[in-house]
Amino acid sequence: MKLEERAIEEKICPLEFAVNTISGKWKIPIVWRINEGEKRPSEMLRGIAKVDRRVLNQQLKELERDGILYKKNFNELPPRVEYSLTPLGEKLVSVLWKLNDWGKLLIAQ
Template sequence: MKTKDYELIEKQCPLEFAVKAISGKWKIPIIWQMHLGEKRPSEFLRGIAKVDRRVLNQQLKEMMETGLITKESFNELPPRVEYSLTELGQGLVKVLWDLNEWGKLLIPENKESTPLI
């Protein structure tokens, strides 16, 4: 990496890195589906409505590059592949759980009865 690249990274906020790691229409649903264990690509296709196989594969590849998930290929016939969360990805599950709870406060029918403070 060039010195200029390091200078750019030093100026970036850690939150920017976090948001970039999970940005993408399907990354959060993929992570949420894996929080209980490893998944095969076909399980993602069944569990996430409207996700395209090509887009799913791209999102999985990006999450592997970020270090959120791992891919295990089994030497079987027919071939089998499973994805699972890394320790880094497992840490994200708690953050998503907290975000889910916070999101409940934003639902219109909950605003009247739920204090915001």
């Protein structure tokens, strides 16, 4: 089912939908790191403590399905895959920056 149909059927507001979409384990760190230039899963595995390859791949797959990441397959041996942010993913990053600013206020209080 498409996102829009799911949203209507489940009568949920855009905020709830946004939160559900990004609240999967490691999704925010993944988006954040891709924004900082880490394109390959092997780089993310080094950067994100405690995430294993299987979980990382699942999260990347969901982020790609939801239109947040774009996956590029290079026809090379050994196989090479790189992820980048779609325009929707870039807009998400700008919201995450605002949440980061809010987090600073939260910590400083």
